[in-house]
Amino acid sequence: MNGVLVAAPVLVPLLTAALTVALARRPRRQRAASAVGALLLLLCCAALLYGSIGGIVLTARFGEWAAPFAIAFRIDRAAALMLTVNAVLAVAVLVYPSRGGALATPFGPPLAHGLLAGAGGAYATADLFNLYVWFEVMLIAALGLIVAGRKPAHLEAGLKYLVLNLFGTVLLLAAVTGLYGLTGQLNYEALGRALAGRGDDPLALLLGALLLVALLIKAGAFPFLFWLPAAYPVLPVPVLALFTALTTKVGAYALLRVLYEVFPAGAPAYAQALGWIACATMVAGVMGAVYHYDLRRILAFHSVSQMGYILLAAALGGVAGIAAALFFSIHHILVKANLYLIAGMIASKGGHHDLRRIGALARSDPMLAVLFALSAAALVGIPPLSGFWAKLLVLREGFGQERYLWMALALLTSGLTLLSMAKIWIEAFWKPHPTPPTEPPAAHPPGAWAACGMLSLLALAMGLMPGPLIDFLYAAAGTIAPPLAKVSP
């Protein structure tokens, strides 16, 4: 029974995907099955989270093999929390009505649940080769969602997404099997033991670096970020909200696991390079956001920029750095997915995704203005919203480690984030509409308000009461961080 629950993050979405394939010819039943599947997933993940609170690690070894040989799923506090956040987001996205777009096609729901299964497996697994397989599952499901739109722009986005991501998975496979050749292990814990004393072994360091580069490609880090802004701007917003939670964050989470659980001996050697990559990611992403005028393009470049913060926290390391990276990931999943969904509402009300063609929404849709302002302020990091605590955790640890240049770049990025969010505010909400519509646009469907309202409330709760979550994440980070870092304050 325990094993079934541990496998639920994969089993539930896979079964839902199969069911939604069977219901492909009945759109309404398919949508209902998809929503029920997402709710069931949320229930299972919440049960896992509840089970993990006391520090209990739920483990399942498939096929009854002994410890290092079996493919294992291991769900500790960090994994359970990330899985729960994913499930919350899945519910929000499937509640959000998608008129047209990939999720409204018969392929949409099965592919979305396939993506959820891949992400669930990647969070739950404790086996490096299994991680590679889940990344491939995520990749093929994401590609399906991209090209389901069938326009030439979607095919083009799919090709750009495919090329860099497939290159990443090929590197991942090479690194994983290279490490297997070196140590004879694939299980995280067993690899951690086998690599414990090899912090200065050049071959181990090289393979570790290859693994990190592969995961950085998945996380959309500089200079591998180009697949992300190339693909995102032509996709429908619910798909974007799903992607923002399920693709890059999984890469960052796997990077944390690899860096501090599989190869902690090598982590100091990578910290410097990873920190600078993170800074370049932050700055490059936000520069793109400041330049562009298309809502989805701005938000896609922001996703890159915010990944930089998460990677910076990962580079700082230790319990505080890992906790900051996890807090930032959760904050970013909730706030950014919400912003994508709000961008969809802005576009449906204003008639276009390009800021130069819309305006005056503050007058015509004040509720939407409030929702946007709240999420934008949270993304920028205005206290007391969730982004403030997320950035504070990163900055506190960075100043503690005397990384002043990195922190200066992080603050600069924050300023530029404010600038680009102010641009959306002024262009979409404040300035008069360049071509005032003759007839008032249709009201937003209740599902859109429900999805955005739920995500806003969660982000707001995270900002107003960050204490319990931060405590929980420090405890969670304690089990990921190497024993050395646990001792030092």
Next chain:
Amino acid sequence: MIEWAIAASVTLVAAAGLYLASSRDVVSISVGLALLGSAVNLFVFAAGRIGQAAPPLIAPGAAAPLAAVANPVPQALVLTAIVIGFAFACFGIALALALAAHDSRADADALEQAEPPPRPDGEPGEIP
């Protein structure tokens, strides 16, 4: 000796794959990535020790095989990787052909629909 042959083949196939993947023709890019995947599959296979074909037999009472036998785990891994790689190769080539059907040049530099270039006055381009 056989190790060097396998190392040389991995290098050669990977180089060919990278060369094709960095070309501008979208079909070549997809084929190149598939080749790169094959090179890595060969590498995975080699991670399981290369040697004589000794039967993986364990004598009664012993805990380990008699001779140095090949490790079966990478063989299982490479089977998984081949299947996945084949699926992606098919998907990639089908995608490239679909793109080529829309634009007979099939030139990677001409893919500008999802990322419109800046307008002549320097302002960002507009996605329709």
